[in-house]
Amino acid sequence: MAKKSSAKKATSKGRKGAHSCSKTTQTRPRRRTAYSCTGGSETLANHRRDEKLSPTEMDVEFQDESEAEVVLFQPTSIEWRQFFCKCFDFQLLPSHNVDSSTVDQSPHPAGPPKQIRRTWGDGNCFFRCISKVISGSEKYHAQIRNFVVKFQDMNKKKFGEHFDVRLHLMESCMDRSGVWATECELFAAATMLQTTINVYTKCGYGDRVWVPYQPCFKLKTTTKLEGQIYLSNYFNVHFNVVSDTWALGT
16 A cells, blocks of 8 residues: 555535635655646536547646656456445446456556546536446445545544544535535545545646545555556546556657
């Protein structure tokens, strides 16, 4: 498990149709700060659910290793998906019950997303992404939201080093459907799953890079499973699942 990174102690407001973004201060050297914005109103009318992209289409520039941390692309395994489907009582889709190693996805330094799996843009997109990564379906997004909110509430003291859970949940009304997730939910979900969530997003006014959200603390009862989660966040309004990336420098 990678070393944890911590967020600057802050609170984020969220409500249906609006939210505030909090700046995250990472602990590792040369890590750029990033603003987390989630949710959005994007529909699927003009998008395919599974879309392959080229580096040119992404309109990005690769970062030098001295400027941005290199993230290794190593998606979750079938054992990881089966484990959490059992924990949450989700049904694993047959199409998702396939070992990633059988698909040409050997670990490599992650460049821009190569293949994106679109999610519905109704303000629940982050939770839809996590549901999709675990089960292959977005239909468990409400349960994921509930689990993440309860996990924060049950671990107020441990998360207290990073943000005020009581104040955050009270102001954001995060238990309501359609309320946009914040960085608090990214760190909480990563900790609950004991899995790093990597987000491909624009950092401030810089280029798009991978920003890792690592677990804030370890859970004694969680089985150690390999793999990480990869999401894209464009225009700071919508999350999608990244199922494959170009190799860095391609």
